[in-house]
Amino acid sequence: MLLETRNLTKRFGGLTAVNGVSMHVREGEILGLIGPNGAGKTTMFNLLTGVQKASEGSVHFLGKEITRIPVHSIALMGMARTFQNIKLFGSLSVIDNVKIALYPKSQLRMLNSILKTPKYRAETKRIEDKAYELLLLFGLESKANYQADSLPYGEQRYLEIIRALATEPKLLILDEPGAGMNGAESDRLVEHIRTIRKAGHTVLLIEHDMNVIMEVCDRIYVIDFGEKIAEGVPSEIRTHPKVIQAYLGEEDDDDAGNS
Numbered sequence: 001m002l003l004e005t006r007n008l009t010k011r012f013g014g015l016t017a018v019n020g021v022s023m024h025v026r027e028g029e030i031l032g033l034i035g036p037n038g039a040g041k042t043t044m045f046n047l048l049t050g051v052q053k054a055s056e057g058s059v060h061f062l063g064k065e066i067t068r069i070p071v072h073s074i075a076l077m078g079m080a081r082t083f084q085n086i087k088l089f090g091s092l093s094v095i096d097n098v099k100i101a102l103y104p105k106s107q108l109r110m111l112n113s114i115l116k117t118p119k120y121r122a123e124t125k126r127i128e129d130k131a132y133e134l135l136l137l138f139g140l141e142s143k144a145n146y147q148a149d150s151l152p153y154g155e156q157r158y159l160e161i162i163r164a165l166a167t168e169p170k171l172l173i174l175d176e177p178g179a180g181m182n183g184a185e186s187d188r189l190v191e192h193i194r195t196i197r198k199a200g201h202t203v204l205l206i207e208h209d210m211n212v213i214m215e216v217c218d219r220i221y222v223i224d225f226g227e228k229i230a231e232g233v234p235s236e237i238r239t240h241p242k243v244i245q246a247y248l249g250e251e252d253d254d255d256a257g258n259s
């Protein structure tokens, strides 16, 4: 098992944001975690990535308990994430944004770079090729030399995913990747996530948007009021009475808010 939570619980004072959630992610799958507004998705995400610490229960990654491990150590173990807010180097080119993410794994050393040794040149070429290969996955290769913040919103979010992939993570966690995208952008997102899976990556997708999740996930967990209310393949989730109830309840809330 790549990632596993056992009875994970997080309390904020009197409020239990996540309540005894057990879930697992298998290698090579695309797993979805969904739930209506305030269900506890962000809190789950923070517990998995180490940003917040559990009140009870545990998180295991690659067979090791990581419940109390600092966030940067978890990242070094191979858990990569994207952020809800775009965090690119906006004034740099698209390809330089990818290259920066590739450097920590590269063999470049200061001396090699000063002396411009053959090893340095070979490694620079390897990074350039790898960066193009990643851009190609998302159809961004023709925009490699554009300034990153000149890209449309959806493509900036794709670039964020590419940067996370560049670190060659064992697990990629995408936090609401479809948020703020228009219909065409989120359709392309679905295609790109499928491409990532074909390339052998394991993805945990945390989303509010049911459509994106239903299109790409192998399995789905649904939480509501901090508790797991359903798990299964998309067809099971789509027709699950508790899921329908949770999302319909949300629509009712929205109606009430709008009237």
Ligand SMILES: Nc1ncnc2c1ncn2[C@@H]1O[C@H](COP(=O)(O)OP(=O)(O)OP(=O)(O)O)[C@@H](O)[C@H]1O
Binding pocket: 012, 015, 016, 017, 035, 036, 037, 038, 039, 040, 041, 042, 043, 044, 208
């Ligand atoms: N730091 C915090 N202190 C107190 N309460 C919190 C904190 N973080 C989250 N909560 C509460 O925990 C519950 C779950 O919130 P969370 O943000 O995890 O839900 P969510 O599913 O991500 O919601 P959304 O889709 O609206 O972002 C909510 O009632 C929220 O108000």
